[in-house]
Amino acid sequence: MVSVRIDNVSKSFGSVQALRNVSLEISNGEFFAILGPSGCGKTTLLRIIAGLEKPTKGRVLFDEIDVTDVPAEIRDVSMVFQFYALYPTTVFNNIALPLRSRGLSPSETRERVVEIAKLVGIESILNAHVDRLSVADKQKVALARAIAKEPQLYLLDEPLTILDPVSRVIMRAELKRIQKELKQTIIYVTHDQIEALTLADKIAVMNFGVVEQVGTSSEVYDHPESVFVGWFLGEPGMNFVEASVEQDSLRIGGKPVLSERRILEDLKSKGYEKVLTGFRAEHVKISKTPVTRLDGVAVIEGVVRVIEFMGTYYVVDVESDSAEFKVKMDPRIFSNLSIGEGERVWCSIPLDKILFFDPDSSKRID
Numbered sequence: 164m165v166s167v168r169i170d171n172v173s174k175s176f177g178s179v180q181a182l183r184n185v186s187l188e189i190s191n192g193e194f195f196a197i198l199g200p201s202g203c204g205k206t207t208l209l210r211i212i213a214g215l216e217k218p219t220k221g222r223v224l225f226d227e228i229d230v231t232d233v234p235a236e237i238r239d240v241s242m243v244f245q246f247y248a249l250y251p252t253t254v255f256n257n258i259a260l261p262l263r264s265r266g267l268s269p270s271e272t273r274e275r276v277v278e279i280a281k282l283v284g285i286e287s288i289l290n291a292h293v294d295r296l297s298v299a300d301k302q303k304v305a306l307a308r309a310i311a312k313e314p315q316l317y318l319l320d321e322p323l324t325i326l327d328p329v330s331r332v333i334m335r336a337e338l339k340r341i342q343k344e345l346k347q348t349i350i351y352v353t354h355d356q357i358e359a360l361t362l363a364d365k366i367a368v369m370n371f372g373v374v375e376q377v378g379t380s381s382e383v384y385d386h387p388e389s390v391f392v393g394w395f396l397g398e399p400g401m402n403f404v405e406a407s408v409e410q411d412s413l414r415i416g417g418k419p420v421l422s423e424r425r426i427l428e429d430l431k432s433k434g435y436e437k438v439l440t441g442f443r444a445e446h447v448k449i450s451k452t453p454v455t456r457l458d459g460v461a462v463i464e465g466v467v468r469v470i471e472f473m474g475t476y477y478v479v480d481v482e483s484d485s486a487e488f489k490v491k492m493d494p495r496i497f498s499n500l501s502i503g504e505g506e507r508v509w510c511s512i513p514l515d516k517i518l519f520f521d522p523d524s525s526k527r528i529d
């Protein structure tokens with residue numbers, strides 16, 4: 164296993180700037196996810212780490228050794244892609260090939276193939292031809308073949324994306340188990356926040372070729388450093404409502420929502436007259452009767468516009484003057500409250516669940 168350092172890497176394809184000054188540190192044995200929307204530069208970054216692409220600027224270091232100019236074949240990495248590329252032969256041969264080319268004897272090869280097949284959960288299909296396998300099993304074979312190379316670094320590019328939703332959930336859990344047993348450094352590219360949040364020790368959230376934040380799942384989810392990270396993570400994403408910082412209160416659409424002196428003075432001392440108030444839909448409590456503002460709680464009065472049932476929870480859209488935000492509700496609480504569209508509601512949010520963002524830079528105000 165190896166540590167990886169990306170030092171100020173940029174990459175342009177003609178006029179398209181795919182990566183801008185990306186710096187990352189990935190520790191030995193870490194499961195590191197690169198998360199972001201389509202086109203944000205994830206695959207380009209992975210290909211640069213693999214040596215399949217050269218950065219326009221910056222360096223890539225493995226265990227602090229500069230490998231920027233080292234060709235892909237001798238970087239000792241295994242890549243697993245979204246679309247598996249398997250040899251048209253048996254599962255056994257697919258796993259055995261990298262072992263044979265490393266000079267293992269037939270008996271050593273057999274032993275190791277069985278060991279890897281057990282780890283990945285495909286020992287019962289070793290004699291099957293890959294053409295006859297399900298997509299999920301094909302992807303497992305691709306993973307087994309990557310493991311057979313015994314690389315110092317695994318690079319996985321959206322390996323679960325082509326699977327159906329049920330297989331994806333099963334494979335996600337399998338991957339977590341395999342990584343625990345392998346104890347190897349894995350860099351995992353995905354646009355799926357659930358994969359990143361559940362699998363990774365650390366996540367780099369990217370947007371437009373820039374790393375917006377690096378942190379653990381709870382750091383990026385609970386303390387997003389930018390509006391983009393708050394919005395991209397979560398279903399629904401974080402709410403952002405513009406508020407004005409007045410003498411006596413923070414106001415949304417002219418109505419006071421909180422009057423905590425400590426918060427107001429802090430924002431005013433930093434020169435803010437307007438801020439974006441960020442809070443998660445699951446931290447809002449709805450009431451059909453007026454709620455008075457208390458210490459430690461902000462209250463926003465509004466009207467229910469749309470109610471959506473999402474299978475295991477409800478999302479209630481609330482409008483308050485010019486602002487709109489979403490509230491996530493447990494079905495039990497929803498049916499006890501029995502709210503309907505068009506109804507007036509009072510929404511309470513604990514102050515320790517509210518974050519403030521700069522409306523110009525979109526960065527969190529510390």
Ligand code: ATP
Nearest residue numbers: 176179181199200201202203204205206207208354
């Ligand atoms: P996706 O999830 O859709 O694969 P991504 O986040 O992996 O997206 P990249 O594939 O790295 O993003 O692409 C980043 C940007 O660079 C995109 O605008 C893409 O069109 C461009 N790009 C990537 N590879 C090339 C190339 N070989 N030539 C020209 N432009 C490229």
